[in-house]
Amino acid sequence: MPTERHTSAAVEDYLERILELINTKGYARVVDIAQSLKISQASVTNMIQRLDTEGLLKYEKYRGLALTTAGEALALNITRRHQLLTDFLKLLGLDDEVIYHDVEGMEHHISPPTLRAIEALTQQLQRQPALLAKVRKQTDEN
């Protein structure tokens, strides 16, 4: 069996951000990750070295990093989950700042079954604009 993963919320945040940086800038340097996560460079260096030993990325000191296959697969899952939750909350008419904040916090605690259910729900809701209008109205009233 493949090696057991015990990824913490912090590890997930790093992987998610690294993938995002790679997708947008083509690379992810320590300084970029630090700015993006709003933590110090030293903390990033530490975590990256740990992710390297855990086989989630390959790091060459002072030079750069690349996600391994395992790391990329994990990062893609995390990103997909983040996007799905964002889409769902967006559908409910919430503000972008609220969505960002809440997704950032809760994403690490959503299991695959729950994610599947929210995915299905989101799809169905997209075909029910009248229902969504009611939900949004009722939300704003309180």
Place this chain on the structure above:
Amino acid sequence: MPTERHTSAAVEDYLERILELINTKGYARVVDIAQSLKISQASVTNMIQRLDTEGLLKYEKYRGLALTTAGEALALNITRRHQLLTDFLKLLGLDDEVIYHDVEGMEHHISPPTLRAIEALTQQLQRQPALLAKVRKQTDEN
């Protein structure tokens, strides 16, 4: 203005469990809280002393504790949020263990606006059994 609260996830878990114990057994002793949260008695003693200094409960060494008005208000909010999330996931047809686990993790990260939206959505969904059936079916297929 009332004193600012900076309640961590841990604090919220304690308050939630304490209120639950008080509601079910009539009191909450250190040993009960420890068993219920699956942590050591020593950890509970520490946290309770902290919650006392923070004014969320009144503690008499070796004797017992009671929530203050502030503590109870907070605990009630936390409990309500927990219940709402549980109801919502229940509606989607998820298993009780999954629900318990996910709610336990995500409850601390849901802001009031998001909670209101989920509340409204839950209410509307309860009137849409056909839609819910579709969601459940689609969830199980994947």
Place this chain on the structure above:
DNA sequence: CAAGAAAGTTAGTTGAAACTAACTTTCTTT
């Protein structure tokens, strides 16, 4: 190409919240 700036690293510290071990207080049972 040398010097200063930017980026990266190391070492040691901090804070939250758990832990164990040893001790004290309270409760229970005879």
Place this chain on the structure above:
DNA sequence: AAAGAAAGTTAGTTTCAACTAACTTTCTTG
């Protein structure tokens, strides 16, 4: 009421993931 059990407390340790300060490497630019 005394002894043993149960409950509670204290002190000190551990882990995670941040931090700062000091240092090294790499990049940039005059």
